[in-house]
Amino acid sequence: MEFQAKTSSPVALRSGFLVLPVFEKGELPAVTAAVDKACGGQISKLIKQGDVEGTLAEVCSLPQLEGCAAQRILLLGFGKKKEAISGDDFDKAIKKAAASVKSSPAKDVAVAIAEVAVKDRDEAWKARHTAKLFGDALYKVNAQKSGNGKVIALKKGFYCCDSKKTSAINSALATGTAIAKGMALCKDLGNLPGNICTPTYLSNEARKLARGNSKLTAKILNEKQMRELKMGSLLSVAAGSDEEAQLIVLEYKGGAKTAKPTVLVGKGITFDSGGISLKPGAAMDEMKYDMCGAASVLGTLKTVVELALPINLVVIVAAAENMPSGRATKPGDIVTSMSGQTIEILNTDAEGRLVLCDALTYAERFKPKAVVDVATLTGACIVALGNHTSGLYSNSDELAQKLFDAGIKAGDKAWHMPLWDEYQKQLDSNFADIANIGTPGAGSVTAACFLSRFTKSYDWAHLDIAGTAWTGGAAKGASGRPVSMLVEYLLQHA
Incomplete structure (x- = not known):
């Protein structure tokens, strides 16, 4: 699976799955709030109904929402908004997201998690781990089985970032992908x-x-x-x-x-x-x-x-x-x-x-x-x-x-x-x-x-x-x- 940096707005990004962060107590990062606004508040409605709590590694998969170009949305919980999470907790959440996307028919995924703070880690680290963990999640053992079994559709990933960070993020994504291959x-x-x-x-x-x-x-x-x-x-x-x-x-x-x-x-x-x-x-x-x-x-x-x-x-x-x-x-x-x-x-x-x-x-x-x-x-x-x-x-x-x-x-x-x-x-x-x-x-x-x-x-x-x-x-x-x-x-x- 190959990842690349994307600078376009997640709202307009055509992807099979769009991963958006959510926090506890119904607090939404700016990127998720923007998608929520474009979709007429449908994410906020789910939160008010108690369908989404924002706890760490909680996932909620949504079909295509009117106003958003993505075919599906995955709301991914990262805990309390004011607290930078640990690297281990970040990995736990991304692994859960990768497992959810892997089981879908989506051919590509866009991840928009720039606003998630990880203690003592920068954006390049997050990008590297995202590429590594998604790549690792797609590993499949079938070398000695007759037939190919279920084919995993997911082939490509996009990491949403600021245009000033494109070069650094692409480098980090390449490193994460190479680690997954190793x-x-x-x-x-x-x-x-x-x-x-x-x-x-x-x-x-x-x-x-x-x-x-x-x-x-x-x-x-x-x-x-x-x-x-x-x-x-x-x-x-x-x-x-x-x-x-x-x-x-x-x-x-x-x-x-x-x-x-x-x-x-x-x-x-x-x-x-x-x-x-x-x-x-x-x-x-x-x-x-x-x-x-x-x-x-x-x-x-x-x-x-x-x-x-x-x-x-x-x-x-x-x-x-x-x-x-x-x-x-x-x-x-x-x-x-x-x-x-x-x-x-x-x-x-x-x-x-x-x-x-x-x-x-x-x-x-x-x-x-x-x-x-x-x-x-x-x-x-x-x-x-x-x-x-x-x-x-x-x-x-x-x-x-x-x-x-x-x-x-x-x-x-x-x-x-x-x-x-x-x-x-x-x-x-x-x-x-x-x-x-x-x-x-x-x-x-x-x-x-x-x-x-x-x-x-x-x-x-x-x-x-x-x-x-x-x-x-x-x-x-x-x-x-x-x-x-x-x-x-x-x-x-x-």
Whole structure:
């Protein structure tokens, strides 16, 4: 869905749906009052009758009103007029509007919300989030279904603004649209079943991203090349699978040649059975989502390419399938990582850190200014933070703060968790340099502590998205997180 700025009066704007704000106590913004006047007070009448109260995210859909060019009007509640709402409340309202418009036969929508004040946010932020949230709402999973199902009519959006702000608003709308496209790729990859989305499939998708773009190159390392690099930890995870592991390396050179790149590393376990430490059967199908870290960094790269950001970025995906077989790694086995550190594998279901540690060591060669890894790493993170917030760990408080702020601004939050030396001793092993799981307690923290031992040469952050990468139950599906946060972080550099 493409959005563009519109400076014409909403009253005269021909659109399939016109979204107008309303406030509590019957207070109308000037734009809504103007439409109400042109339509003979029909909106005011509905308010007096109690049909519209203006509470946050309340929606009221109206058929075409005489005097207004739009085919339909959607009244959208934003609470009290005198109070600037939070960014979260703004997002909540826009999501509700997008869902209502999506279910209609309207082919386009015009949004007139300039008079809605959002605390610490400007008009460009509102425009960006409007485009992003409408685009995300239109995402549809149907790749593996026979037939196309219901076709969504909505194709185009207009954001009503002052003529002096047209350029800035169009730029913001383009950014929001590009973020939605990156989230869509993340969802597409995450939602695919493990028999289709294999490590090789991810490699092919990476090549597609790079095709025809002189600023972007793709390099795929196979298992033979990884053995030559002594990536014994990563290869130990793939040992039980017939699918060959892949290390995917994408380099985007949009900045100055001398500028150090940011590196994003994604966990790409395309299916996680747990290996010899087999998972319970219930909901094991959701382990196709164990590559959502990889999906999110690829989605982020898609947005960066769409926007042609003037930055240097490296994306590394450690892709493998974790399966049990006669060749599979066993609990008690000891492997040697690319860094030279030996690892005692006490649980083969703690495999994400085993592929990531070699990818993080490989990242050193790019002399990065910062490295961020993204992984559905631990169920313990869900215990700690639930399904609303990603876990954030870092060896740099400055980097952690930047990611935290980016998450707040993007509406894709993470919480800064401890990474203290006291936790490191839980990873002690009698037989190797480090165990791949810690003693009971603080499982998400000790997983991050494990990764921190491979990141001493650069500023690094780890995002544990086990609770935020997908939704289970009847609404099962990938969430597209944390693409929005990562893009917001990278925009700071651009």
